Amino acid sequence: MHVFKDRSEAGRELARALMRFRGPGTVVLGLPRGGVPVAFEVAVALNAPLDVIVVRKLGLPFQPELAMGAIGEHGVRIVDERVRRLSGVTDRELALVEQHEREVLESRAARIRAVRAPEDLRERTAIIVDDGIATGSTARVACRVARELGAARVVLAVPVGPRDTVEDLPEADEVVCLSTPSPFRAVGRFYSDFSATGDDEVLQLLEAAAQRPAATSPAAPSPPxxxxxxxxxxxxxxxxxxxxxxxxxxxxxxxxxxxxxxxxxxxxxxxxxxxxxxxxxxxxxxxxxxxxxxxxxxxxxxxxxxxxxxxxxxxxxxxxxxxxxxxxxxxxxxxxxxxxxxxxxxxxxxxxxxxxxxxxxxxxxxxxxxxxxxxxxxxxxxxxxxxxxxxxxxxxxxxxxxxxxxxxxxxxxxxxxxxxxxxxxxxxxxxxxxxxxxxxxx
The missing domain is CATH 3.40.50.1820 (Alpha/Beta hydrolase fold, catalytic domain)
Incomplete structure (x- = not known):
């Protein structure tokens, strides 16, 4: 089982698998909060701007870590009806969970946008980065948000995820995943340090990325x-x-x-x-x-x-x-x-x-x-x-x-x-x- 030291190491390894996207037409989008340290390393390696797409998981009322869906900016919403049905979650319970998560999402997005204007994704390649995926609900929402914002191509990139989820993400044009272990269980098992990422750290990484020299158009590399x-x-x-x-x-x-x-x-x-x-x-x-x-x-x-x-x-x-x-x-x-x-x-x-x-x-x-x-x-x-x-x-x-x-x-x-x-x-x-x-x- 491959275990990453921390999110930064995972980001550097992931960046090596994404070098073909290096160029002025690429934007890297981290999923706050844990996906942003990974995305920062990718953005640095690709010499690309770093932004975020704010998403929130809709966890089961009695087991919040298990997703029954997800919501994202611009009103995007996905519900996994199979999980919801098997769990017996009612419409009212779903509505209450969604209301709470929507409040958290809007608060987090407002704080980020107060200091960081969103990148224009129109006609660009959007590389959406998280520290891993489990059910894929938040990743699917993020891909839909990028598509609604005009991205010409949507690439989902993660260090680790279960193979069945990785192979069933039609919202992305391409999925890049370094590791698909079995059994999977949880993303945190594949990190030595999986400590929580705070909102302040997200803002610091966005600021550090913005202060890097502007991306230039490198000479086109020889095709492989x-x-x-x-x-x-x-x-x-x-x-x-x-x-x-x-x-x-x-x-x-x-x-x-x-x-x-x-x-x-x-x-x-x-x-x-x-x-x-x-x-x-x-x-x-x-x-x-x-x-x-x-x-x-x-x-x-x-x-x-x-x-x-x-x-x-x-x-x-x-x-x-x-x-x-x-x-x-x-x-x-x-x-x-x-x-x-x-x-x-x-x-x-x-x-x-x-x-x-x-x-x-x-x-x-x-x-x-x-x-x-x-x-x-x-x-x-x-x-x-x-x-x-x-x-x-x-x-x-x-x-x-x-x-x-x-x-x-x-x-x-x-x-x-x-x-x-x-x-x-x-x-x-x-x-x-x-x-x-x-x-x-x-």
Whole structure:
């Protein structure tokens, strides 16, 4: 389970997934109060103005934390009739809750608007930000408000939310959500610090955002590349799927035995990395004929040599010398990734292993200098012991992360999400700089 340190950290991570919206046509709108610290970080990163849309949840009379609907500025209202029906809330009870929340909404909106005039949303992209969603009622209301105010495109962006809610928000043109854990329960579970945000803090953040230099029109970035590639290696062509953003680090995937660049698990991890601005290259290190040979599948030296050659091609032909490179290896591919990462002069700056076999590169592990994360399923006991033994041979900064209850393929609910979050955080940290920290052990 990925846990954010606080709302500011969540906002910085969310901003990396929204960089494609950077430009003069974007406005960032936080949902007071907890959504505003998140939105502030997004607005700073996108060099966009920050504003708010004031919304209020309509909580059940006997359980206020559970929403039966929401209201927003300009008289927008949504009622979840299913929740209301199952809870037995009468028309009178609903009216009393709505009356109270409308008074709070109008008071809060008046205080904000006394010091901050609303942004003009006409013909602009409105990015609506909250610290998370549960039922989605307030998010849906906010999207409707932005639409009524003339936004040409409405994007809802949150750090965390339940998958079924995220996938059922027709009021937004697009939903960007970093984490969809299961079970979900409550937004606060995914923050170490989920302390309340006060009205004064909201006003301070709005003022700080307004005092930033006016957004300028940056040069249009190069469009991202997303294509299949054929890389010449040893007289044959290694097939790959490349996603190359305008800038930032690139993660090269080395797949395990019986897998390929089309592996749904590795592609899911790759999508998670791409959402935070990282490039990806998924490779078939063996030809279809070689994949039928058990000897080739476990020939880590062969796999590593092709991985290294593909990396050299990437740096020379596509990435340029300035982009940091990472390796993500699964099963035997992890052994190949560590083998290749031990080569002198390697451009590799971080390695992540998923259910990997680092023991297959045991003799070379001491030569790895890139920070290395070993992710293993708690129920994959044999591979867990192999990883613990391999870790004793590593001299680079490294850590073992155990995903509780996960087996070798991480097929359990939430297990692959956990892998994605761990890999994303590791690469985001280590591909941002070439500085290597002090070694750590697990």
């Amino acid at each position: 590349v997303h294509q299949d590639v054929a890389i010449p290696v040893d007289g044959l062509a290694v097939q790959g799927s490349l996603f190359l953003p305008a800038d930032g680090g690139i993660v090269v995937f080395a797949h395990g035995s019986g897998s390929s660049r089309h592996s749904p698990r590795n592609r899911a991890v790759a999508r998670g990395l791409e959402r935070v601005g990282l490039g990806t290259l998924l490779l078939d290190l063996l030809t279809p004929e070689e994949e039928l040979e058990r000897r080739a599948v476990f020939d880590v030296g062969l796999l590593a040599s092709r991985l290294r050659a593909a990396t050299e091609w990437l740096v020379a032909e596509r990435a340029g010398a300035g982009r940091p490179i990472g390796y993500f290896g699964a099963s035997t591919g992890a052994g190949a990734a560590l083998w290749a990462a031990a080569e002198p002069g390697t451009p590799v700056r971080a390695v992540v292993s998923r259910g990997g076999r680092p023991d297959l590169a045991l003799a070379r592990l001491a030569g790895v200098t890139a920070p290395t994360l070993l992710i293993v399923g708690g129920a994959d006991r044999q591979v867990l012991e192999l990883n613990r033994e391999a870790a004793r041979h590593l001299r680079c900064p490294h850590r073992i992360e155990v995903v509780p209850g996960a087996t070798h393929l991480f097929e359990e609910p939430g297990a692959l999400d956990a892998v994605t979050h761990l890999a994303r955080d590791w690469f985001t940290e280590h591909l941002r700089t070439e500085r290597l920290g002090a070694a750590s052990t697990a």
